[in-house]
Amino acid sequence: MPTEPTPLDLTADVVVAGGGPAGAWAALAAAQSGADVLLLDKGYCGTSGPTASGGTGVWYVRPDPEDREKAMASREALGGHLADRRWAARVLDQTYENMHRLGTEARYPFPVVDGEPYRRGVQGPEYMRRMRSWIRRAGVRILDHSPVLELLTDPSGAVAGVRGHRRQHDMAYRVRAGAVVLATGGCAFLSKALGCDVDTGDGALYAAEVGAELSGMEFSNAYGIAPAFASVTKTAYYNFATFFRADGSLLAGASSQGGRAVIAAELMRTGTVLCSLDQATPEQQAGMRLGQPNFFLPFDRLGIDPFTDRFPVTLLLEGTVRGTGGIRITDDECATTVPGLYAAGDAATRELICGGFTGGGSHNAAWAMSSGTWAGRGAARFAATLGGGSARRRLVATGEAGLRSGAEVAEEAILSVREQVHPYEKNYLRHGDRLRPALAELDGAWSGLRGGAAVRGAAAIRSRQAAAMVAHARWMYTSALARTESRGMARREEFPELDPAQHHRLTVGGLDRIWVRPEAGARQAVAS
Amino acid sequence: MIEIVSTERCVTCDVCIAVCPTNVFDRGPDGVPVIARQDDCQTCFMCEAHCPADALFVAPLRQPAEAGSPLRDEAHLTENGLLGSYRKEIGWGRGRKPGARLAVGPELGFARTTPRA
Ligand SMILES: Cc1cc2nc3c(=O)[nH]c(=O)nc-3n(C[C@H](O)[C@H](O)[C@H](O)COP(=O)(O)OP(=O)(O)OC[C@H]3O[C@@H](n4cnc5c(N)ncnc54)[C@H](O)[C@@H]3O)c2cc1C
Ligand code: SF4
Ligand code: SF4
Numbered sequence: 001m002p003t004e005p006t007p008l009d010l011t012a013d014v015v016v017a018g019g020g021p022a023g024a025w026a027a028l029a030a031a032q033s034g035a036d037v038l039l040l041d042k043g044y045c046g047t048s049g050p051t052a053s054g055g056t057g058v059w060y061v062r063p064d065p066e067d068r069e070k071a072m073a074s075r076e077a078l079g080g081h082l083a084d085r086r087w088a089a090r091v092l093d094q095t096y097e098n099m100h101r102l103g104t105e106a107r108y109p110f111p112v113v114d115g116e117p118y119r120r121g122v123q124g125p126e127y128m129r130r131m132r133s134w135i136r137r138a139g140v141r142i143l144d145h146s147p148v149l150e151l152l153t154d155p156s157g158a159v160a161g162v163r164g165h166r167r168q169h170d171m172a173y174r175v176r177a178g179a180v181v182l183a184t185g186g187c188a189f190l191s192k193a194l195g196c197d198v199d200t201g202d203g204a205l206y207a208a209e210v211g212a213e214l215s216g217m218e219f220s221n222a223y224g225i226a227p228a229f230a231s232v233t234k235t236a237y238y239n240f241a242t243f244f245r246a247d248g249s250l251l252a253g254a255s256s257q258g259g260r261a262v263i264a265a266e267l268m269r270t271g272t273v274l275c276s277l278d279q280a281t282p283e284q285q286a287g288m289r290l291g292q293p294n295f296f297l298p299f300d301r302l303g304i305d306p307f308t309d310r311f312p313v314t315l316l317l318e319g320t321v322r323g324t325g326g327i328r329i330t331d332d333e334c335a336t337t338v339p340g341l342y343a344a345g346d347a348a349t350r351e352l353i354c355g356g357f358t359g360g361g362s363h364n365a366a367w368a369m370s371s372g373t374w375a376g377r378g379a380a381r382f383a384a385t386l387g388g389g390s391a392r393r394r395l396v397a398t399g400e401a402g403l404r405s406g407a408e409v410a411e412e413a414i415l416s417v418r419e420q421v422h423p424y425e426k427n428y429l430r431h432g433d434r435l436r437p438a439l440a441e442l443d444g445a446w447s448g449l450r451g452g453a454a455v456r457g458a459a460a461i462r463s464r465q466a467a468a469m470v471a472h473a474r475w476m477y478t479s480a481l482a483r484t485e486s487r488g489m490a491r492r493e494e495f496p497e498l499d500p501a502q503h504h505r506l507t508v509g510g511l512d513r514i515w516v517r518p519e520a521g522a523r524q525a526v527a528s
Numbered sequence: 529m530i531e532i533v534s535t536e537r538c539v540t541c542d543v544c545i546a547v548c549p550t551n552v553f554d555r556g557p558d559g560v561p562v563i564a565r566q567d568d569c570q571t572c573f574m575c576e577a578h579c580p581a582d583a584l585f586v587a588p589l590r591q592p593a594e595a596g597s598p599l600r601d602e603a604h605l606t607e608n609g610l611l612g613s614y615r616k617e618i619g620w621g622r623g624r625k626p627g628a629r630l631a632v633g634p635e636l637g638f639a640r641t642t643p644r645a
Binding site for chain 1: 572588590599628631640641642644
């Protein structure tokens with residue numbers, strides 16, 4: 001399909017879609033490799049995505065062999081032994097370097113502990129504000145409020161640009177580019193978890209439309225603990241919690257780690273779980289206030305003392321934001337299976353370093369900055385090999401559902417995907433008897449989006465999100481059904497044990513017809 | 529969700545319109561931003577953090593506050609020091625020390641599991 005002429009016609013060596021930490025580091029690395037870089041964000045680079053609004057612990061480990069060994073070993077079993085030590089070591093090295101550069105080149109004001117900068121975490125607003133000015137100084141052009149709507153390829157199928165819409169100007173745009181980095185984040189299915197509503201899985205859809213593969217999509221059922229009324233999902237601080245039933249009795253077995261299923265079950269049964277952070281000492285309480293000021297906004301603004309009062313909690317879906325699934329990576333520069341297309345951060349699979357379990361806790365932040373750096377460099381190198389001819393390529397549009405069809409049914413599709421993905425009994429406490437009908441509903445929503453008229457103008461922003469979420473959910477549940485065991489975060493009620501014969505990653509892809517298969521390399525390893 | 533844009537405090541700098549990740553604001557006829565799409569607010573507090581005039585208030589609820597709620601009452605919020613409180617907490621604004629400088633959280637250790645009674 002040839003593209004229509006658009007009012008805003010741009011060129012760049014490298015386009016970065018998404019301006020969270022992964023996109024920002026990708027843009028920086030590409031620009032510093034000599035590429036002309038354009039960064040496009042659905043929201044605003046500097047405030048958009050969960051890192052900007054949150055604050056994150058970072059997997060920052062000194063390059064001491066013993067510390068490293070400990071850091072890598074700590075999560076291996078939890079992740080179902082699907083992580084790869086070579087990748088983990090690369091991420092630790094790159095993260096160490098990037099955190100130093102953040103302090104020296106971007107002047108991030110790290111706290112000083114025992115005379116040393118303390119680099120095991122960053123405050124989101126400060127981190128991302130500095131990333132934005134840093135990449136601008138490096139020459140990156142930024143277009144905010146300009147969601148990408150589809151990828152453009154050349155006739156050979158190599159990615160050659162993007163098309164999108166500037167929503168505050170109500171104007172379509174097109175960019176010709178040598179290479180594209182997808183750093184659009186994971187998918188939290190519009191759950192209103194802190195900073196996550198910009199993350200609707202768009203990049204995964206665009207990648208699949210040009211034939212890229214995904215991996216780890218069964219590990220996508222992350223739910224964060226939040227006050228029942230609020231958006232702030234900071235599960236780690238509930239390490240200090242005691243949980244109660246509505247009648248005030250103890251909810252035995254409930255915990256922020258390893259006991260969230262108990263909370264989910266009680267919420268399903270009675271709708272109420274209460275909590276108090278009564279296990280934190282006064283020193284720990286003071287540290288929490290300094291470490292994560294926004295954790296306390298809901299409490300302070302409502303006059304609740306979370307350390308002594310009991311308040312209701314809920315579990316909000318964080319999907320692949322804190323799960324591990326995403327676009328499959330095929331080389332050390334975060335290339336995908338499609339020439340000219342790179343992926344970074346939550347948009348890419350994190351199985352390489354986390355296996356089947358992230359749940360946040362520092363690996364994601366480290367992955368975002370490391371994979372971003374590699375993808376940016378890789379994309380710049382790829383663009384450079386094309387030479388001047390790259391801008392003269394004929395462009396082919398690749399976006400389908402929610403763009404060239406689906407105008408009437410987008411809102412319905414959003415409702416449907418929420419109904420099939422948010423409920424704990426479907427996505428969290430999984431069972432084939434509930435996954436199969438949910439998948440059938442999602443397949444129906446997808447068929448609906450494939451029919452009907454094309455979507456015009458700004459409306460496509462929402463309908464593309466709908467299509468991306470439906471596609472995401474179908475890959476998730478197809479993979480979840482294929483894994484007939486419990487490994488990492490992917491648990492099946494009817495298959496509670498780990499099955500040694502399924503010690504492999506699952507690759508998934510396709511749009512109208514979804515396929516899933518064990519990852520080729522891993523399959524050989526299992527066979528041998 | 530975002531509840532208040534104080535017409536008294538706002539200096540019409542348009543920063544909130546620019547930084548809101550979900551595009552909740554439009555420019556009002558007098559230059560003061562209006563909350564045009566409250567449903568899209570993801571309660572991320574970012575507009576509040578960036579507003580130089582402490583003119584915004586994000587209620588800490590995933591739903592709109594009820595009519596008559598103190599969370600929609602500018603006088604009440606001003607009195608209780610809640611307008612601009614997040615900005616203060618992260619140490620943004622002239623003469624303040626960045627909160628990031630002090631941001632050392634507690635060691636998290638193992639999660640407590642609620643015991644049997
Ligand atoms: C409350 C919370 C706390 C967390 N704490 C931690 C922690 O302590 N440690 C840790 O390691 N991890 C943590 N995480 C996870 C971490 O936030 C993410 O892994 C990280 O933000 C991923 O970065 P990213 O750049 O890949 O994606 P994001 O930060 O999600 O950024 C994606 C960007 O892409 C943009 N975008 C989306 N679609 C499009 C499109 N179609 N076109 C253009 N742009 C688009 C978005 O606007 C956004 O700016 C936490 C997550 C949450 C929700
Ligand atoms: S950021 Fe604050 S001062 Fe600036 S326009 Fe918005 S409300 Fe007004
Ligand atoms: S809280 Fe976040 S989403 Fe809501 S208006 Fe402010 S910046 Fe926008």
